[in-house]
Amino acid sequence: MSSTVTRSRIVEVADRLFYQHGYLHTSFADIAAAVGLSRGNFYYHFKSKDAILDAVLESRVDATRRTLRDWETSNDSPADRIMRFVEIVVTNGADIRRHGCPVGTLTTELAKLDHALHDRARELFTLFRTWLRDQFVLLGHAGQADELAMHVLTFSQGVAVLSNAFRDEAYVSREVDRMRDWLSTYTR
Amino acid sequence: MSSTVTRSRIVEVADRLFYQHGYLHTSFADIAAAVGLSRGNFYYHFKSKDAILDAVLESRVDATRRTLRDWETSNDSPADRIMRFVEIVVTNGADIRRHGCPVGTLTTELAKLDHALHDRARELFTLFRTWLRDQFVLLGHAGQADELAMHVLTFSQGVAVLSNAFRDEAYVSREVDRMRDWLSTYTR
DNA sequence: GTCTATAGTAGGATAGAC
């Protein structure tokens, strides 16, 4: 198989396993087995575990940029776009209940490990933060746009942690409703 | 040294290391070195790493119960008590920026590991949840007390994750102010 | 580009002397 195809399959599988079981708890053998490669062959594609993490982060950054661009080019109003973000906790509800937020849990784990790539993981948060800020600017709240963006992120991370802890779907819906009400006070 | 003293020192040190570096990333050797014990002697006190985690969780549950009881017996109003909880993210701000919320990060990690003690870790959340619910009942909101308690927990977990990711003290203060305003609408 | 074989290390856990 071509090198690039195998490489992208490794990244895809590693991304999923890092999310489901954590970075530290995912071994080379786990990834190799899931891809269907021998451990030895692995190092032809990636020379270290950190190199895989780096590639996974790059892949996630690209995917996030694409998603945000899609939302941007839709005909939704800024408020609707923000709600699209808010509703991720419902859209991806099952995954989040089981494994938490992909961005939040990875960033938290890398912070504990004092990992050099913590900064790159945080970049994912920054992408959403900047995008949300832009929406609040469009809503006419330029002065406090960043603060409001951070408040929306706070919501999403809080809900992710607690829905993961309690596995309670109804709780998530209630918090989303609460967020919708809150957002409506900033919409005209 | 007496067995019980050594044991409690192990629990104390393990608690701190699990918080700072995560459960998986903390080895027996790390704990032994920090306590000043040989690895071998370790197994006289705890027969497995899970046994230490279990003892750490028990210790945290006890400490949490004590804290909540203290807050309960103070002369604060229910609203002031809730604000005491809210302000933990400021009171313990430095630790949370560096290592996140002790309860949230441990629960998240144990969920990823599919660890049997995940339920015991969640119990810590439940202690706060129940206590907060009681305060909202006292405020005259029995009908939605649990929902409001979960909303306060959502706040604290969201702030913990993002303050850990961005290390931004001012952001935390703004979110606490926002929470104070929100709470005032439930106070008479 | 993929494999097997293997080196080297760290971590969890045990045995037995003191």
Add this chain to the structure above:
DNA sequence: GTCTATCCTACTATAGAC
């Protein structure tokens, strides 16, 4: 109750054949 010595396993990583 504490130590040293040791076993076993899992993991990261490399070497070299095909």
